[in-house]
Amino acid sequence: MLTPVARHLRRVLPVAVGAAAVAGLGALLPAPASALPYGPYTCAQGYVWRDAFDGDLVCVTPADRDIAHTENAQAVSHRSPTGGAYGPDTCNQGYVWRETRPSDHVCVEPGRRDRARVQNTEGILHFADPTQLPAGDVHIRTELTLPGGAIYLDGGKGLTPNGRIEFYAVGLNTNSPRPLGNRQSDGSGNLPRESAALADVRCDLPRNKTATVIVVDIRTGTAKSAGTTYAFSC
Incomplete structure (x- = not known):
């Protein structure tokens, strides 16, 4: 039985x-x-890939994607020209590494680093079909x-x-x-x-x-x- x-x-x-x-x-x-349309990591309507680095498929708003591109373009101006405690990637005072991933050393304001962490956490909510x-x-x-x-x-x-x-x-x-x-x-x-x-x-x-x-x-x-x-x- x-x-x-x-x-x-x-x-x-x-x-x-x-x-x-x-x-x-x-x-x-x-x-x-x-x-x-864009494979398994296709974002839901109203969201796009963050594109903070090649292969960054976290889904964010278009405004956040544009901010990430601007941060990349301004990275040199926010980095210490003489280096420092963290070598050539040392940020100017008032800036920190963005850390969309551990190797992301783009220098941004602390609030933008916090925002990147939230985006990494919430990205699962913005896929068109996460079952794929x-x-x-x-x-x-x-x-x-x-x-x-x-x-x-x-x-x-x-x-x-x-x-x-x-x-x-x-x-x-x-x-x-x-x-x-x-x-x-x-x-x-x-x-x-x-x-x-x-x-x-x-x-x-x-x-x-x-x-x-x-x-x-x-x-x-x-x-x-x-x-x-x-x-x-x-």
């Missing part, structure tokens, strides 16, 4: 997935990509319960060392990504495989529907998929 959880698994897993996928629900194949973000090197796994399930961190690498890493669920019956929790990477930019749940969730999707878990490296604003989960399915 099937246990309650086994009956739940039989109910929510499509026949094509099969029993072999039960142990690795976070590694399911992604849904076919929708036709986004590509897979990264952080992975999750799911253990189903009745009803709902628990989402676990299955390990990760390639992150900013000692950086704040935030997790979100997208593709739910909500307009915004749902926060699942956060972790801090170690000095090598890794996350361990955990036995304690990152998030314990309940029904929020029709059965056989998956949500996507997104990982955001706050120091860089980089967002990647960590896999899909049936934890919200009932």
Whole structure:
């Protein structure tokens, strides 16, 4: 006789997935990509890539993008011509590194550095379809319960060392990504495989529907998929 959880698994897993996928629900194949005009990092209407550096895909307002371009153009004038405590990248008094990523040493007013950190945190809110973000090197796994399930961190690498890493669920019956929790990477930019749940969730999707878990490296604003989960399915 099937246990309650086994009956739940039989109910929510499509026949094509099969029993072999039960142990690795976070590694399911992604849904076919929708036709986004600029690829998976296409911004929602009203937002554009910040473009503070080549490859900067954080979505911001056009005004913030223009400010980032101006800051780049004025970088030399805000840098100490004689160097200082931080070498040739030492800023003039009253200015600090912008830090849209750790290597961003453009000198700006402190308020603009704070704004860059907020942009990195909020970028996940401004993608046209975050379910289409590509897979990264952080992975999750799911253990189903009745009803709902628990989402676990299955390990990760390639992150900013000692950086704040935030997790979100997208593709739910909500307009915004749902926060699942956060972790801090170690000095090598890794996350361990955990036995304690990152998030314990309940029904929020029709059965056989998956949500996507997104990982955001706050120091860089980089967002990647960590896999899909049936934890919200009932």
